Amino acid sequence: MGRGPALFLCEHASNAIPARYAGLGLRDEDRASHAAWDPGALALAKRLAEALDAPLVAGTVSRLVYDLNRPPEAASAMPVQTETVAIPGNAGLSPEARAQRTRDIYDPFCAAVTGTVVTRKTLGTPFALVTVHSFTPTWFGKPRAVEIGILHDADSRLADYMLEEASRLPGRRIARNDPYGPEDGVTHSLKLHGIGNELPNVMIEVRNDLLADETGIETIAGELLTLLRPALAGLGLTETDNA
Incomplete structure (x- = not known):
């Protein structure tokens, strides 16, 4: 397991829908x-x-089956619609089906994150939690100008440091809590796995x-490391010799 200064999560890594859900009734394009x-x-x-010699925990099924960045009690954990896309297979789910x-899906992912956190803490090298997402350029037909969003909930320390470095990427449109913020319910993982584990x-x-x-992926990765590396160092989280 990596000993670097971060643990990465990617909750929405896959669009796979297990056969037992019959494609949720979705069109192929959706x-x-x-x-x-x-x-x-x-x-x-x-x-x-x-790049940071860090572990990564990623989801393996579509967020339309279960959105791993939502708590079980949230309606959006198993949405019936997202933007203009209806999800027939989520309509009228019984409490038993939701459970x-x-x-x-949710419980095994959380257990994997918790296990990784526990193992990393036993290694004695401090680290931060970083979740990685992407968003669509338009939402309900409205263009989004922001290119990179740096989001946080009550703990803004890492976000603050990253935003302080934003001037190192001139021309790149970087914003705080944009295109989403805590009010949109998107910081569940940060609160549960980040703040909850201090x-x-x-x-x-x-x-x-x-x-x-x-x-594009290589370019953005390089730019994010330009923000992340000094931000992690600012919090006293340093890279290991083999990073």
């Missing part, structure tokens, strides 16, 4: 779209984890048109 996952996020998270999905934490959102190919 299953392939950003509605079902965060395109480019897993590849980006892998680049960052490799089964929680046991099958870890500095941040959520990174990248506009997915910037992650459309390998070149």
Whole structure:
């Protein structure tokens, strides 16, 4: 396991829908779209984890089956609609069906994160929690100008340091809690796995048109490391010799 200064999560890494859910009644184009996952996020998270010698825990099913960045009690954990996409297979779910999905998908993911946190803490090298996401360039037809969002909840330490470094990326549109913020319910993982474990934490959102190919992913990874490395160092979290 990596001993670097971070633990990465990628909750929306996959658009896979297990056969038992019968595709949730979705059209093929919707299953392939950003509605079902965060395109480019897993590849980006892998680049960052490799660069920082850090472990990565990633989701393996579509967020439309269960959104791992939502608590079980949230309606959006198993949404019936996202933007203009209806999810027929989530309509009218019984409490028992919701509980089964929680046991099958959410609980194992949380257990994997907790196990990784515990193991990392036993290694004695301090670290932060970083979650990696991507977002669509338009939402309900409205263009989004921001390119990189640096999101946080009550603990803004890592986000503050990263935003202090934003001037090192002139021309890149970087913003705090944009295009989402705590009021949108997107900081569940930060609160549960970050604040809950007393870890500095941040959520990174990248506009997915910037992650459309390998070149874009490498470029954005390099830019994020320009923000992350000094930010982690500012918190006293240093890279290991083999990073």
